[in-house]
Amino acid sequence: MNRRGTYAKGAAKREEILVVALEVVAKRGCRKATLSEIAERVGLTQPGLTHHFSSREELFQEVLRARDTRDHAEYNPPNRGFDGFLAVMRHNMEVPGLVQLYAEFAAEASIPDHPAHDFFVERYAWVRGVIAAAIGRSQEQGEMGLDLDVAEAADLIVVAADGLQVQWLHDPTTDMLGRLSRMWALLRRSSWSVGDAGPGDEPAGTGLIP
Amino acid sequence: MNRRGTYAKGAAKREEILVVALEVVAKRGCRKATLSEIAERVGLTQPGLTHHFSSREELFQEVLRARDTRDHAEYNPPNRGFDGFLAVMRHNMEVPGLVQLYAEFAAEASIPDHPAHDFFVERYAWVRGVIAAAIGRSQEQGEMGLDLDVAEAADLIVVAADGLQVQWLHDPTTDMLGRLSRMWALLRRSSWSVGDAGPGDEPAGTGLIP
DNA sequence: GTCTATAAAAGGATAGAC
DNA sequence: GTCTATCCTTTTATAGAC
Numbered sequence: 001m002n003r004r005g006t007y008a009k010g011a012a013k014r015e016e017i018l019v020v021a022l023e024v025v026a027k028r029g030c031r032k033a034t035l036s037e038i039a040e041r042v043g044l045t046q047p048g049l050t051h052h053f054s055s056r057e058e059l060f061q062e063v064l065r066a067r068d069t070r071d072h073a074e075y076n077p078p079n080r081g082f083d084g085f086l087a088v089m090r091h092n093m094e095v096p097g098l099v100q101l102y103a104e105f106a107a108e109a110s111i112p113d114h115p116a117h118d119f120f121v122e123r124y125a126w127v128r129g130v131i132a133a134a135i136g137r138s139q140e141q142g143e144m145g146l147d148l149d150v151a152e153a154a155d156l157i158v159v160a161a162d163g164l165q166v167q168w169l170h171d172p173t174t175d176m177l178g179r180l181s182r183m184w185a186l187l188r189r190s191s192w193s194v195g196d197a198g199p200g201d202e203p204a205g206t207g208l209i210p
Numbered sequence: 211m212n213r214r215g216t217y218a219k220g221a222a223k224r225e226e227i228l229v230v231a232l233e234v235v236a237k238r239g240c241r242k243a244t245l246s247e248i249a250e251r252v253g254l255t256q257p258g259l260t261h262h263f264s265s266r267e268e269l270f271q272e273v274l275r276a277r278d279t280r281d282h283a284e285y286n287p288p289n290r291g292f293d294g295f296l297a298v299m300r301h302n303m304e305v306p307g308l309v310q311l312y313a314e315f316a317a318e319a320s321i322p323d324h325p326a327h328d329f330f331v332e333r334y335a336w337v338r339g340v341i342a343a344a345i346g347r348s349q350e351q352g353e354m355g356l357d358l359d360v361a362e363a364a365d366l367i368v369v370a371a372d373g374l375q376v377q378w379l380h381d382p383t384t385d386m387l388g389r390l391s392r393m394w395a396l397l398r399r400s401s402w403s404v405g406d407a408g409p410g411d412e413p414a415g416t417g418l419i420p
Numbered sequence: 421g422t423c424t425a426t427a428a429a430a431g432g433a434t435a436g437a438c
Numbered sequence: 439g440t441c442t443a444t445c446c447t448t449t450t451a452t453a454g455a456c
Contacts, residue, residue, distance in 0.1 A: 010439070029321040031241055034431070048440045050433075100320055107314035110379035111239040121380050155389055156396075159373030160366060167369055169320035170331050179365055186366075186396045220421070244449065256450080258422050266450080 014052050016042050018063050026097025030060065030104035057115040060105050067098055068123070072130075081134040082184055089161065089176055096172075099165050106162075128154045135187070144188050153187045224262050226252050228273050236307025240270065240314035267325040270315050277308055278333070282340075291344040292394055299371065299386055306382075309375050316372075338364045345397070354398050363397045 020041045024033045035056055039049035053059035075087040092099050109116040132154040138144040160183050161176075168174040230251045235243045245266055249259035263269035285297040302309050319326040342364040348354040370393050371386075378384040 013439080029318060029324070031318050036431080044439095045441060046432075047434080047442085051439060054433095056432080100317075103320060104314070104317035107310075107317045107376060107379075108239060108241050110310055110313060110376060114239065117380070124377060124380060152389065152392060155377075156370060156393060159377055159389070160370045161373070162376060163369030163371070163373035166317060166320060166372060167334060167365075169317075170327070170334060179362065179369070182362060183366060186400050190396050190399060223421085246449075254421095255423060257424085257452080260451080261421060 010052070013042070013044075017044075017049060017052055017059070018066050021059055021063050022095075022097050022101065025060070025063075025101045030101050030108070035059070055115065057109075060101060061116045061119050063098075064102060064105065064123075065119070067102075076130065079137060081137045082131075085131060085134060085157075085161075086177060086180060089180060092165065093168070093176065096169065100169055103162075103166050103169060124158070128158055131157045138188070145190070148187065148190070156187070157183060220262070223252070223254075227254075227259060227262055227269070228276050231269055231273050232305075232307050232311065235270070235273075235311045240311050240318070245269070265325065267319075270311060271326045271329050273308075274312060274315065274333075275329070277312075286340065289347055291347045292341075295341060295344060295367075295371075296387060296390060299390060302375065303378070303386065306379065310379055313372075313376050313379060334368070338368055341367045348398070355400070358397065358400070366397070367393060 017038065021033070021038045024038050024041065027033075028037070035049055036046045038059075039046045042049070049059075053062060071088050071091065075091065076084040080087075105116065106120050108114065109120050111117065128151070132150050135144060135148065135150050135153050135157075139146055139148065139150075157180070161180060164174065164176045164179055168176050227248065231243070231248045234248050234251065237243075238247070245259055246256045248269075249256045252259070259269075263272060281298050281301065285301065286294040290297075315326065316330050318324065319330050321327065338361070342360050345354060345358065345360050345363050345367075349356055349358065349360075367390070371390060374384065374386045374389055378386050
């Protein structure tokens with residue numbers, strides 16, 4: 001531990017930057033949050049900040065990564081299942097800045113050559129996996145039918161959660177937890193087989209498959 | 211029609227700008243799309259463009275408004291119900307630029323004092339209403355139970371659609387239509403009463419309501 | 421309705437000192 | 439690890455001519 005003043009200090013500053021970056025995003029929005037303002041708020045110049053995070057995109061990506069790491073450790077101990085996911089969403093309602101950053105940056109990064117594109121693709125896969133595991137656990141306990149298409153069900157939970165967060169940002173009275181619980185309940189009660197109305201199928205008469 | 215050269219020309223240029231703005235957004239993303247590039251592509255200078263749309267936010271908002279107007283006329287003639295909604299989503303898959311703009315700009319506008327904030331709040335209410343009407347129609351036809359909470363069900367469809375679009379931007383193999391059809395099927399098969407597991411309720415043991 | 425010109429600001433990147 | 443200094447680029451906004 002003789003690295004005090006170098007490594008330790010650097011790591012602490014990094015943490016501080018991540019926190020302050022979030023505050024600036026919460027106030028200005030992801031688009032209008034600038035490196036200079038963040039730097040100033042942590043008592044650095046803009047080039048000083050760049051030493052820690054070499055670009056705006058890297059910084060925001062790391063803010064979100066740190067969030068995931070902490071949230072997962074805090075709310076998703078092994079096998080907590082859907083309750084853990086709900087707990088994360090409940091926590092999200094106390095940190096609108098994070099939700100705002102997530103929604104805006106994820107959308108911005110949807111363009112294929114965005115620096116954070118791969119981060120989000122991997123993150124989505126990870127989240128779907130977490131939810132799929134929760135569904136699997138629910139199946140083991142007999143709460144959900146074994147004929148449920150787990151991947152599809154997990155997808156629906158994840159996209160509903162994402163969509164809900166944007167709605168909630170626009171209207172904070174949105175009942176995210178209630179809506180997600182309902183979504184979960186729908187899946188719990190349903191029972192379907194692949195040949196029934198599987199992925200890609202459509203209601204008859206839609207005309208989507210000419 | 212003696213206004214050729216003034217009103218007519220202005221309106222035509224406006225339309226052209228809306229189209230080109232979309233192309234630039236599709237290429238660069240909403241954040242990186244600039245008034246100057248759009249102006250150049252329509253053969254105007256940036257101040258020339260500003261004459262038609264006084265800000266970036268107004269321009270993007272009008273692109274989305276024009277889209278809604280056209281889509282609604284094209285795919286949602288009275289009482290087409292859920293099929294009409296699916297048709298809009300199918301059409302969206304042919305215009306990723308629009309989906310990209312919608313996702314990114316909606317997230318950006320989630321901050322309360324954003325110029326387009328109200329536009330999105332009103333738009334969400336409108337879309338929810340459209341879906342709620344489709345559900346109501348489905349109930350009349352006996353396809354959906356009368357005990358369905360229409361507002362809640364409509365919400366779930368809308369947020370799932372929004373979330374799906376972002377997922378699809380990141381991974382174009384995402385089966386948006388299949389997922390939405392499944393969502394609809396879940397609601398069709400379900401049957402719930404308000405006291406059963408109504409909005410705001412949670413699974414037992416979640417601890418979300420201390 | 422569109423231009424030129426210019427403002428006025430700000431964004432992010434980089435080289436080199438300490 | 440942080441600063442100063444500087445650079446280049448870009449962005450939006452505005453005033454006034456045609």
